[in-house]
Amino acid sequence: MSLLIKNSGLMAATAVAALVSGLVLAHGDVTPQAVETKGLTPLGDDWLEENPYKPEHPEHEAAVKVGASAYNQNCARCHGLEAISGGIAPDLRELESGIEGDDWFIYRVREGAVRDGRVYMPRMADYMDQEAVWAIRTWLETVSHGY
Missing domain, CATH: 1.10.760.10 (Cytochrome c-like domain)
Incomplete structure (x- = not known):
């Protein structure tokens, strides 16, 4: 069970990082x-x-x-x-x-x-x-x- 919780935390962190990097890239051509x-x-x-x-x-x-x-x-x-x-x-x-x-x-x-x-x-x-x-x-x- 703790392995599942650790994996869930890692997946959430990865999702947040992907979202943030997507927002940064979405800033567009300046x-x-x-x-x-x-x-x-x-x-x-x-x-x-x-x-x-x-x-x-x-x-x-x-x-x-x-x-x-x-x-x-x-x-x-x-x-x-x-x-x-x-x-x-x-x-x-x-x-x-x-x-x-x-x-x-x-x-x-x-x-x-x-x-x-x-x-x-x-x-x-x-x-x-x-x-x-x-x-x-x-x-x-x-x-x-x-x-």
């Missing part, structure tokens, strides 16, 4: 996706230090729409839907507004995040142009107000 920035004027090759799409910018609304789509395609799987983190990655609603937040945001997007040799966030700027990146920041500003 390679950043291309972003359509139609409606946004090209910003050039040199990265800006500050988000150009302030509310008074004529392309602000277009940037918000592009940013929402780009965030959902590239950021939500780690940072959460509507930027509400589930604990995997920082809650982006807590970013500072203005140039201080822009500075941190653009640094992290351009440099990514690596700890102990593991990539926690790819260098998103390697996959997206600055119009897409700043559009994401613009959208984040709309969901962070009132948080």
Whole structure:
């Protein structure tokens, strides 16, 4: 009887391990996706230090729409839907507004995040142009107000 109990425990542990590994594999491909920035004027090759799409910018609304789509395609799987983190990655609603937040945001997007040799966030700027990146920041500003 004790052999049966030991085998049952081993089978349960194996089942849990298989489930967990399946969930990890189910996380899917996290390679950043291309972003359509139609409606946004090209910003050039040199990265800006500050988000150009302030509310008074004529392309602000277009940037918000592009940013929402780009965030959902590239950021939500780690940072959460509507930027509400589930604990995997920082809650982006807590970013500072203005140039201080822009500075941190653009640094992290351009440099990514690596700890102990593991990539926690790819260098998103390697996959997206600055119009897409700043559009994401613009959208984040709309969901962070009132948080």
